[in-house]
Amino acid sequence: MQASLSSRPNIACRSQFAAGAAATSKRSRCSSVVVAGLATEKDNPFAEELKANAKHISRRGRGILASDESNATTGKRLETIGVDNTEDNRRDWRQLLYTAPDLGNYISGAIMFEETLYQKSREGVQFVDLLKEQGILPGIKVDTGLQVLPGTDGETTTQGLDNLGARCEAYYKQGARFAKWRAVLKISEGEGPSSQAILENAHGLARYAQIAQQNGLVPIVEPEVTLGPGAYSIEETAYWSERVYSHVMRLLNEYDVLLEGILLKPNMCLPGLDAPSASPAEVAKYTVRTMMRTIPPSVPGIHFLSGGMSEEESTLNLQALQDACPNSPWSLTFSYGRALQSATLKTWQGKEENWGKAQAILTALAKANSEAQLGQYKGPHPAPGGGRILQALRFGGAGK
Amino acid sequence: MSLELIETAKYLSAPGKGLLASDESTGTIGKRLEKAGFENTEEARRSYRELFYTAPIGEAGISGAILFKETLGQQAADGTLFVECLQRQGVLAGIKVDEGLVPLDGCPGETSTRGLATLEAACRGYVAQGAKFAKWRAALKVGGGCPTEQCIETNAQQLAEYAAVCQACGLVPIVEPELLIDGNHDQAAFADASTRVITRCIAHLQRKGVVLEATLIKPQMIIPGADYTGPKADPSEVAQHTLAVMRQCVPAAIPGIMFLSGGQTEEEATINLNRINQEAQQSGGCPWSLSFSFGRSLQASVLKLWSEDQGEASKARCREMAAALAHANSRAVLGKFEGLHPSITSQQGSLRETFRGWRTDV
Numbered sequence A: 001m002q003a004s005l006s007s008r009p010n011i012a013c014r015s016q017f018a019a020g021a022a023a024t025s026k027r028s029r030c031s032s033v034v035v036a037g038l039a040t041e042k043d044n045p046f047a048e049e050l051k052a053n054a055k056h057i058s059r060r061g062r063g064i065l066a067s068d069e070s071n072a073t074t075g076k077r078l079e080t081i082g083v084d085n086t087e088d089n090r091r092d093w094r095q096l097l098y099t100a101p102d103l104g105n106y107i108s109g110a111i112m113f114e115e116t117l118y119q120k121s122r123e124g125v126q127f128v129d130l131l132k133e134q135g136i137l138p139g140i141k142v143d144t145g146l147q148v149l150p151g152t153d154g155e156t157t158t159q160g161l162d163n164l165g166a167r168c169e170a171y172y173k174q175g176a177r178f179a180k181w182r183a184v185l186k187i188s189e190g191e192g193p194s195s196q197a198i199l200e201n202a203h204g205l206a207r208y209a210q211i212a213q214q215n216g217l218v219p220i221v222e223p224e225v226t227l228g229p230g231a232y233s234i235e236e237t238a239y240w241s242e243r244v245y246s247h248v249m250r251l252l253n254e255y256d257v258l259l260e261g262i263l264l265k266p267n268m269c270l271p272g273l274d275a276p277s278a279s280p281a282e283v284a285k286y287t288v289r290t291m292m293r294t295i296p297p298s299v300p301g302i303h304f305l306s307g308g309m310s311e312e313e314s315t316l317n318l319q320a321l322q323d324a325c326p327n328s329p330w331s332l333t334f335s336y337g338r339a340l341q342s343a344t345l346k347t348w349q350g351k352e353e354n355w356g357k358a359q360a361i362l363t364a365l366a367k368a369n370s371e372a373q374l375g376q377y378k379g380p381h382p383a384p385g386g387g388r389i390l391q392a393l394r395f396g397g398a399g400k
Numbered sequence B: 001m002s003l004e005l006i007e008t009a010k011y012l013s014a015p016g017k018g019l020l021a022s023d024e025s026t027g028t029i030g031k032r033l034e035k036a037g038f039e040n041t042e043e044a045r046r047s048y049r050e051l052f053y054t055a056p057i058g059e060a061g062i063s064g065a066i067l068f069k070e071t072l073g074q075q076a077a078d079g080t081l082f083v084e085c086l087q088r089q090g091v092l093a094g095i096k097v098d099e100g101l102v103p104l105d106g107c108p109g110e111t112s113t114r115g116l117a118t119l120e121a122a123c124r125g126y127v128a129q130g131a132k133f134a135k136w137r138a139a140l141k142v143g144g145g146c147p148t149e150q151c152i153e154t155n156a157q158q159l160a161e162y163a164a165v166c167q168a169c170g171l172v173p174i175v176e177p178e179l180l181i182d183g184n185h186d187q188a189a190f191a192d193a194s195t196r197v198i199t200r201c202i203a204h205l206q207r208k209g210v211v212l213e214a215t216l217i218k219p220q221m222i223i224p225g226a227d228y229t230g231p232k233a234d235p236s237e238v239a240q241h242t243l244a245v246m247r248q249c250v251p252a253a254i255p256g257i258m259f260l261s262g263g264q265t266e267e268e269a270t271i272n273l274n275r276i277n278q279e280a281q282q283s284g285g286c287p288w289s290l291s292f293s294f295g296r297s298l299q300a301s302v303l304k305l306w307s308e309d310q311g312e313a314s315k316a317r318c319r320e321m322a323a324a325l326a327h328a329n330s331r332a333v334l335g336k337f338e339g340l341h342p343s344i345t346s347q348q349g350s351l352r353e354t355f356r357g358w359r360t361d362v
Helices: A039-043 A047-057 A070-081 A088-098 A127-134 A164-174 A196-215 A235-253 A282-296 A311-324 A339-347 A352-373 B002-012 B027-035 B042-053 B081-090 B120-130 B150-169 B187-207 B235-249 B267-282 B298-307 B311-335
Strands: A063-067 A107-112 A138-141 A146-147 A156-158 A178-186 A220-228 A303-304 A333-334 B018-022 B062-067 B092-097 B099-101 B111-113 B133-140 B173-177 B258-259 B289-294
Touching: A039 B099, A047 A107, A047 A138, A047 A220, A047 A303, A047 B120, A047 B267, A063 A088, A063 A339, A063 A352, A070 A164, A070 A339, A088 A107, A088 A127, A088 A339, A107 A178, A127 A138, A127 B150, A156 A178, A156 A196, A156 B258, A164 A178, A164 A196, A178 A196, A178 B311, A196 A220, A196 A235, A220 A235, A220 B081, A235 A282, A235 B187, A282 A311, A303 B018, A311 A333, A311 A352, A311 B018, A333 A339, A333 A352, A333 B018, A339 A352, B002 B092, B002 B133, B002 B173, B018 B042, B027 B092, B042 B111, B062 B081, B062 B150, B062 B298, B081 B092, B092 B311, B111 B133, B111 B150, B111 B298, B120 B150, B133 B150, B150 B173, B173 B187, B173 B267, B235 B267, B267 B289, B267 B298, B289 B298, B289 B311, B298 B311
Parallel strands: A063 A107, A063 A333, A107 A138, A138 A178, A178 A220, A303 A333, B018 B062, B018 B289, B062 B092, B092 B133, B133 B173, B258 B289
Antiparallel strands: A146 A156, B099 B111
């Protein structure tokens, strides 16, 4: 199915004029788009800070810990180890993560859910302060979840634009310095995402990115082309990923988003769930090609998500990316959730006596991926032999 | 075929290499020759171009020369085809395939470019004559409400269509969205317009499935308008603004950004290109070559010498000048241009012309 992306009529058309340019006396039907894009950098007082933070998060040997599961999702995880979904338990779990010794050597940013951003440790220390002590920048998930697009085959849009500016401002005050918004595009057997889904999700991402930057938060732009059922090839994933990312990048530019102040969180290119899995070299080849074709060099960091890969694959594939792109213009690194948390959670089992061991596993996993980012990972993997990490799409807004 | 095209694109944009744009249409080159005191005859055009193609421009750093279709079939005085003269010194032959500018309906002063209807047949013919790459020029005005949305969209679509057809026929497309130097806009306004135009062009290339690894782009450096009344932009400012825009818009897969000289003097063009590359190196490098596809900036001094004397000794001097100009810009691509510029026309100021691009002699 060919997605024909006829452009939306003038969504980006604003009739503002650059200072000094003569205004046309007759308004023609070809409206002009003469807003100074690079003037945004001069207009935004956060511009230098955004650039510095984005660079800092994406620096070599570092990646992001994605720990922003909603309360409902966190509950499901805690359930697997027999722990009740209470605020205290959620707090304990995140405290375990954020106080893991030496985590800051490998992790440059941690994405949080709103509840967590405002939580304190058992000892009464703000989580944002604990993270800062580790040299880890606090981030915040700002989308409010997926909604099904009517008339599509289960495709989704992401919600959360309403009141986003005010929320970002408050999060910044609390100590957050970057944000995250996850858009999901589906591929399944023989079909890519519809043009409606691509347009809708790209627009949401670009608007979110604009608003986040206006309020001092580096936006992680996450257009996830999610792994789906079917035996479709890795080339197909690459093809659809290219379509999606190129449209996202186009809108980011049209909406005057400062690319040096964003981070990208894409999927690696993988074949369909029912196709034989690809080697790290193959994954790297198609992933790198897709990034080269769609992402301009001013984006400082590309932080891949781990969905669809096992913990070990997440590390091996990350390393293969470095081999496949030795002089990459952007950092090729990670923003991993379950690839860092799964084994940690299993080790903890909710028991006090396992706290230290669980933290050690987390740090070991972070270290392995940090080494992979540097192309220096040697193994053995701290969590070998795991199955693919898959996530069913949840609709209906973020759980409270 | 795709792999061959990718190799060609890489060859054209190899380190220290750039392009000679000598594809002026009969009308345009005619006006230039007439200004220099010549009659616009086929022989005048042929003998002028011969100076370049028989000069040692290959070893001076030229990897490709863009020709006009008349020139593609012409020969040197000794009967050697120009394409052959070029090939012998490792210079690939390129061909201008657009058929000139036409006014754009509903957008006064703005243009689109002709040539899509006959493009495929034309390309196959050019390939048979030895062409390896092609060029299509869109021209966009800046200022006074321009470029309009329709202008950007139409030209970007045409460029993408052209690029796709070229690749299907075995030619590497050079995509040229020229934002004109005409106007009194400042550098920031030019940067904004360039960002919008280049972003749109890239988006359409991607939608058309054009192989970016086998595509070159030919934009203008980010400079203020020719009639801007403020202070002139120094090379450092040109470099910073140009790099910022390119880094914001151009995906890493494109192997070369071949800047046009569009009205800058020979010396300005070289110095700006040099500074762009120096600043690029000093700020972490760039994934594409930052190179040149210069017309007037590689030719003006040659034409001056030629207009003064068409004897044998002068021919030799003209060839030397052609090679010297090429060499200066080749050094600039490496960020290593220094010393005296060979130009003898830079004192005369801008090489801006107002008659470029409008073809009535198709």
